[in-house]
Structures are given as C-alpha cells and as structure tokens.
Amino acid sequence: MSVAISIENVVKRFGKETVINGVSLDINPGEFFTLLGPSGCGKTTLLRMIIGFNTIDGGHIKIDGKVINDIPTNKRNMGMVFQNYAIFPHMSVKDNIAFGLKNRKLPKGEIEARVDEILKIVKIDQLKNRMPQKLSGGQQQRVALARAIVIHPEVLLMDEPLSNLDAKLRTEMRNAIKQIQRQVGITTVYVTHDQEEALAVSDRIAVMNAGVIQQVDTPKNIYQRPSNIFVSTFIGLSNIFNGVLESNNNGIAIVRIGNYRFRMNNILIDSSPNMPVKVAVRPEEFIINRETQEGIPVVVKYSVFLGVSTHYFVETQEGQEIEVIQNSDLDELIPNGEKIHLKVQAQKINVFTDDGSRSLIDREVRS
C-alpha cells in the first residue's frame, strides 16, 4: 500500500530567485527519506511543493507514477507535521485528531475507533479530552503526528518537527517517530537541518545546498563516503588539508600532505602525477604519534576531556587549527604546547578534487 514518490527536474522560483534548480529524486515505497541541508537550502520549499503549499514552476512530482502537480492540497491525501505543530488551539486533542476524518465524512463510529487506535499508537490515550494549552511540547508533537497519520495518508511529510523540543526530548521523540513510522509503514519525507537527527532516523538522506542535491545515500555512506567537500564538512566535522596525489600505480596511490607521505588503495584516478587534491580527515581518523617524526607536525594548543573521548585542539606549522578526537585512556593527557605528529587512518579518510566538487574515492574497494 505504500507509494513511491518521484520528483523529476523540479524547479521553484520566488520572483527572480531560483530556489530549487532542477531537483530529481526517487523515494521508495515505505522509505523514511530525509532532506538535510543548511537553512535556506530549499529543503522546506521542496517539501511544501510535494504537499502543494508551493506551486511547481517546472518539472513534475509523481505519486506512484501519477503526476500530482495540479491536484489541490486538500485532495492530495498527504499528512504533514509542522515545525510549530500547528495544533488547533480551540479544539481538544480528540477533535484535533478527528478533524481530518470528519473532512472525509467518515461515519461517527469509525472516527471514534480510529482516533482511539492512533492515540494508543502514539501513546497519549490518557490525554484524549485535554485542550492543547495543557500539553507539553512533546505531547503536542505526538498529537500533531497522530493527526497527520490517522487519515491514512499516502505520504507523511515532516518539517523540522523536533526543532522546538529540548535536547533530551528530541532524542526520545525521534526514536518514537522512527518506531511509529516503521509500525505504520508509510512513505515519509522528513526535513531537518540537524545532521545527527537525520543520521538517526533516516533510511536514506538527500543532502541539499543552494537548491541543488549534493548526495543521496544511506546515513552510513553519507558520513563515511561523502561525495564532495560540502557534504564532508556539513555532516560531522572534517579537517581539510591541501594535499598532492603523487602517483597511483597498480591500485596503490601515494598521497602527500606537507612532508607526510602515506599510501591509499582506493583512489579512482589512474596515474596522474602530482595532482593537487583536498584531503578530508575526520577528528577520529587521526593517529597521534609522539615517538617518531612521521606525520603532520602540530603543536597541542589545549585539550578537552569528555569522558568517552578526549578532544585535542592542535595547530599546524601553517597556522591551521585542527581538531583530533581520541578514545580516552588511562595515560596522562598530552600537555599543552607539546609538539606531536599526526598520522591518518588511510582506509577511512576521503580525498577530493582540488575544487572539492568530486570524491576521488573508489567505494567498491573495502579496506
């Protein structure tokens, strides 16, 4: 019963400004799909085009192959959860949830039954007759979710639904949302700017920037094998170095950062002597070397002990600031001012073209 959504070369303009520039996406039936990007990247605009609040200025949006461009919102049968929940303040929890069912002119008994059922699913059956003012943020969120899915929509759309909750509740609610989505098996499009949230809930993520899709992939691939520098720095933290791809023969590449040379076995480009590249190293992909001179020479500026891990903030000879994360062990912290060398875990790091637009990593090669 779940539907597929296909978005084909969709364009949106506000006045002269093009906000969405020819975006294409295929969302699978029952999938939890997330649009992730910085604010102003067009993700909410795209979501609102799917539900019909924004008109489509070019291209098509199809549900199970059927173009829906000209179907008015109230006939699209999509449920939406809003950033501010948009609970009707003058209606009780029950009436809020029954609103969509009444619009569909269902018999009273069925409305009652479906409201009760959904209240149990979202675990607020004890709040049935409350007025919204008496609900906490998390409870309002559950009402909004129940109201959107009780109409059995073909598609569930969520626009930053957790951004108004505090940190602890946010984690709790995102697990609840994920679980309920699995339970009802509805194709879901979720918009957020919070990368951790996106990684936690999504089956697949589309990273957007400036109205253009940067990468569509599973959370794991997005994090570990970003397809360009933007994704690499937007998702998690990446330290970017100017490097040189010295050679790549028989699947063994030599990469150099400053005077530090290391081998990689997953570079796509064939022998291309001394090509300038960008090397992206996540803080946890460094190996601290205090014994020898091998690695990138840096000076420890200060350190932060966070229990599970220890963060070192170090500076290269060129003055570049770098963050290094190590699992905490029993040894003393490295004192501020000490000169150390940083090696990299070559199989984990990413290498991009010098302009940062393309990854040079061959994803087929594992370790």
Next chain:
Amino acid sequence: MKGAKKILNIWQALAIAILALFLLFVVYPLGLILYKSIIMKDGTVSFAYFVKFFSKKYYWSTLINSFKVTVASTLVSAVLGLIIAYLLRSIKIRGSRLLNILIVISYLSPPFIGAYAWIQLLGRNGFITRILNALFNVKLGGIYGFSGIVLVFSLQSFPLVYMYVSGALKNMDNSLNEAAESLGCSVVQRVWKIIVPLVMPTLLASALLVFMRVFSDFGTPMLIGEGYKTFPVLLYSQFMGEVNTDDNYAAALCVIVIGITLILFFIQRYIGFRMSYSMSAMKPMEPDKAKGLKNILAHIFAYLVVLVAVLPQITVIVTSFLDTKGASFAGKFTLENYKNILMPKNISTLTNTYLFGLAAILLVVVLGVLISYLTVRKRSILTAIIDTLTMFPYIIPGSVLGISFLYAFNKKPLLFSGTAIIIIIALCIRRMPYTIRSSTAIIGQISPSVEEAAISLGSTETKTFLKITVPMMMAGVLSGAIMSWITLISELSSSIILYTSKTQTLTVAIYVEVIRSNFGNAAAYSTILTVTSILSLLLFFKVSGSNDISV
C-alpha cells in the same frame, strides 16, 4: 484544479465587493468634496474658496487658534500621561487598579461632556466659581476660551498617553534597569537615559493621536470656547449655521482639514517607523514601595490628577439627580430628569444608540475580519488597494465624513440622508481602520501553518477560514469589538451632522440639551452613557482577561 479555481473566486469576489463598498462610501463622498471645493457656482474651476479662507483674518485665525489649543493640550497631555504612567509603574500606589480604571473611564466619555461639566464647575455661574467669588469677594468671569478648551482637552486626552506609555513600560524588561544600574547609572540618569528614550516612540505616537483627536474635535470649543473660534467650529457653522451657509466653501474647508490631518498622519508614520524598538519583557518592572514623604507625595499626586480627570463624570452624575429648572439648580435631589428622558416619546434616543451601535459593530467586525484576512493571507494588487482605502477614514475627521455623506447621499438613487442606515454606515466607516488594524495584528499572530494543517487534512479553504481561523481570532476580535462599541456610542462629530429627530442618539441628545440649557436632561443622558461605558469596560476586562486597554 477546478476546486482551486473556485476557491480563489470566492475570495476574489469578496475582495471586489468590499472594494466596491469602499469606493461608494469613502472614495465617492470624498471625491465629491474635492470636486465641490474647486467648482464655482457658475460651474468654472477655481481656487477662489481657498483664497477666500486664507485672505480673511476672520477665517484663517481659526486655524491659528486650533493649532494653539491643540499644541498646548497635546503638550500637557503628554507630560501628564508620561508622569502618571511612570508613577503607577514604578511606585506602589494603593488602589492603583481603581485609578487605572478611572483614568480609562475619564477617557471614554466624549470630550464635550467634559466641557459642559467644567462650565458647571468653573463657568460664569459655576459651582466652584460661586464659592470662590463668595469666599474672596471677587467676580471671576469663569473659565472660557483658550484656557477652558485646553483644560478640557488635556484632562480628556492624557489618559490616552497614559495607556500607551503604560503599555510600553510594561513591555520593558526590568533587566534593562538593572543592567543600567550595574553599569553605574543613578536613578535619575536611568529614567533619562534608558526609560525616556525607550518609551519615546510610544509617547510620540500617542501624542500625535491626541493631536489629531483634539484638532478635529468641535463639540468642546463650541461649548466652552465662546468667542474663541477654532477651525472645526468654523466648519460646522459654515455647513450647519442658520445664516450664510455655503456648501462649496464648507467643502473647501473640509479639504483643508484633510490636508492637515494627512500631513500629521505621515509624520506619525515616519516617526513610528524610525524609532520603534521591539521589546518583550520576560520580567517586567515591578512597582516598588516608596517610603516616607516620597510615598505620600506620590499618592497625593496620583489621586489628585485622577480626581480632577473624573470630576466631570462625578459632576454629571450628581447633576443628573438634581432638580434643575433650566440652567439654575434648585438644590433638591430628584429622579425627575430620568423620568423626562425615559418618557415613551424620548426613549428612542436610547434604543437608537444601542441599535445603531450594535449594527455598526456587527458590520465592522465582519468586514474587519474579512478585510484583514484578505490583506494578510491573500496578498494581491486588489487587496493592497483595499488595505490603503480602509486607512482613509483614519485621517478624516468625523464632521468631514458627515458632511461628505450628506453631499453624496441626499439624492435618488442614493437617498440615505435622514435614515438610520447613513448613521450606521458612518459609524462603521469611522471605526473600520482601528478594527482592521487590530484584526490584522491578531491574524499576524496566527501561524499560517495552522491553516495549512487544516488544508492538508482535507479541509477546503473556506471551511478552514470558518472553522479554524475565525474561532482562533474570536477572543481578540471580541475584546476589540467591545472597545469599538464604547467608542461608537460616544461618537458625536459625524452623528451631529447626520441626525434627524428620528435618528437622535445619546451623544446628540446630550449636545442638544446642553445647547438648550436643559442641563438636568443632559446630565441624565450622560449618566446613562457613562454607566453603559463602565459596564462595557468591565465586560472587556472579563473577555480579554487583562487590565490593559488599547484604543
């Protein structure tokens, strides 16, 4: 696709209908005034009427007089309003809630009632004047002319400044005070460097409102001005007087008034735009308990000002129970006055007031909600035009509106003059800008996503408006409607021009009885008006759940 188009048409049709209404009842009458002001009796176009006004001292001096009383009253009101507002917000005054309500009440009664009450107290034969004359064996002439007008207007207008500034002070977070204090500011410096600049935009905005009200009020100078003729009095007598009335000259005078209020309106907009800070207090200023002499002085000052402000109301209520033979008081208490005004042949004055008020309120609320919804949510060139047109009445003095209506609607097929409809429409149009402004603010606070949620759940746009938007606006609109109601039942300046014996309302009756020197009846009418206002005000407090008033 069909559905979407149909919905669009409902709102578009509504917008066109509203536009047509405003063209008929605002643009056409005003256009007619403009036209008349430059058309001579022989049909030629000329500015002769304007030349006539500005070349004769008898005429142009009224404008000077108007500016003099208006500037003086505005200054006094602003200073008094600011001081009282700061006093009540910073020092704990016993009974400050009561004081607050009394101040509002003194504002809600029409200014000319204040004028006539002060004549009773300080006039040639006034109560206080007689006491003073007897005590000091002098012959005081009573308070008339410039000083009388300024007294009445100042006392009647400072509450407006008070309400605005008090509201602004309430929105000021006390941490601003505390921050200034921690940075080494003394109390006096704090008031001067932090509080005054922050309330300045509000003070100026309210002062300009006072200016516009005072400038266009004609009842007060008419009663207490005697020889001191202001511009609205000239306008009224040119139009309504028994001799030498000249429609076209009156039209030219209307154009001059509109020109002046228009300039004031733009000044207000400019200042308001340049100097507005958005503040919202997490921790508002708390009134502190003052000690010793400071405390006593603060109490005396606050109570004295409020007492003087409500003195006219008290005078009127007391007078209403006095046996009055014409203008002289016999000094006995009686219910005779109420018997007079409640006689079957006079009762229509009361029923007219309530019926016209209610009808106008209903119209204003329905139209106001629709118009504000159109201009906020359905932006288009059409709704932008409506938005501008609906602000027109804001700058048109009531008497000008009344005159323009008589010009426009005294011939078939638009023969409304003398009917109740013309008064209701005039009231409706006068109040429209305020209602639209407050409704617009209310809609602005409703997140569009609530409406979108309803639509995503399968509701049509019309149904969403009726079931979601309107109920959510209701509380705010209702309390706004009550305030409008209070303002409408005390409206004089357009009713006095449009009324006939069949459509006489309370304020008109009061005015007429005062002119005829039937002070007892006038006082009884005024008392009924005051009681109605107080009851409505209490209802407002109940509905809005707050003690703050915005007019």
